[in-house]
Amino acid sequence: MSATSHAHDEAGQAPLVGSLGVDSRKLGLWAFIGSETLFFTALITTHLIFYARTKADLAAKGMLEHMDPKLYLGIDLTTILAAILLASSLTMVLALAATKSKEWPKFRFWLLATIVLGSAFVLGQVYEFTHLYHEGLKLAPQYVYEGETVKSLFGVTFFVMTGFHGLHVTLGVVWLIAVYFKVRRFAASPENPMDVELVGLYWHFVDLVWVAIFTLVYLI
Amino acid sequence: MAEHATHDQHAEAHESHSTRFYWMIGAILAVITAVEVAIFLVKDTIGHELFLAILFILSIAKGAGVVMYFMHLRGDARIFQLVFIVPFLLAVTLCLGFLTIFSHHVGIAG
Incomplete structure (x- = not known):
């Protein structure tokens, strides 16, 4: 079939081109990203629904600030985290560009920068979670806050949603580290550009989710 | 089939941007x-609305910038656009639908 016959690269190895004429791994990752879009939409939607439904109740008790992280932390930290993740998307795409032009020192620099920025984001989120927990926001539907029983799913939906995002970032950092060492060890491998492209797609998606969370949860 | 595959493979070899272009996109997103x-x-x-x-x-502009230029979906194979955009549109529809249903304490979701 022509899809495979002309798909051989310079090293004579065929990429995993399927009957649709595209790389199967890349198609699989895009399908995964599509399913992840639905997954995070479910989490964000659930959070927004419960936020709206409990907001009036807590406002009546004078406890509205209790369920609003931006009132605890301001949006300073979240803005910094958004900037960090956005910068990491830029360094990721620069790493991919360096891979395609076989500029390995540049590739190593930009991928390491992405790893560092991703790790900084995770640490920032750990700090935020710790701070919120000590301020009284809990991963429970009912708890006691300053002597008063609070019934709110805000803490649950907030921690689950942002926690899953943080988990994705953490797994992305692990994947980036694996790709870094793989490319360093097998610099001549023809698979390298696709390996970097795949982790890049995942990383940009993680950034995309934060774009949505930053707007819908922290700014609105 | 062969023609179809050739077309998609050509599309998959999407336009390669310069690093300067990526810096520019990054600056715009910042x-x-x-x-x-x-x-x-x-x-x-300025008012809530x-x-x-x-x-x-x-936010839509920022997200579109990431997807089109950093993820290279613009100009990439149509099948990639399909497997991302269809679930995305479904997700947006579901989100808006559920937010509408649950927008009041009294109603379907009472």
Whole structure:
């Protein structure tokens, strides 16, 4: 079939081109990203629904600030985290560009920068979670806050949603580290550009989710 | 079939941008983020509806920038666009639908 016959690269190895004429791994990752879009939409939607439904109740008790992280932390930290993740998307795409032009020192620099920025984001989120927990926001539907029983799913939906995002970032950092060492060890491998492209797609998606969370949860 | 495969493979070898282009996109996205935060800080003076409208437009622009240029979906094979855009549209529809249903304490979701 022509899809495979002309798909051989310079090293004579065929990429995993399927009957649709595209790389199967890349198609699989895009399908995964599509399913992840639905997954995070479910989490964000659930959070927004419960936020709206409990907001009036807590406002009546004078406890509205209790369920609003931006009132605890301001949006300073979240803005910094958004900037960090956005910068990491830029360094990721620069790493991919360096891979395609076989500029390995540049590739190593930009991928390491992405790893560092991703790790900084995770640490920032750990700090935020710790701070919120000590301020009284809990991963429970009912708890006691300053002597008063609070019934709110805000803490649950907030921690689950942002926690899953943080988990994705953490797994992305692990994947980036694996790709870094793989490319360093097998610099001549023809698979390298696709390996970097795949982790890049995942990383940009993680950034995309934060774009949505930053707007819908922290700014609105 | 062969023609179809050739077309998609050609599309998959999407346009390669220069690093300068990526820096420019990164700078634009950073400016959008800064404007979002600035709008947030002055939201009491511009009204809630205008605040939401501006924020949504900016966020959509930022997300589109990431998807089209950093993820290279613009100009990539149609099948990639299909497997991402269809679930995305479904997700947006579901989100808006559920938010509408649950927007009041009395109603379907009572």
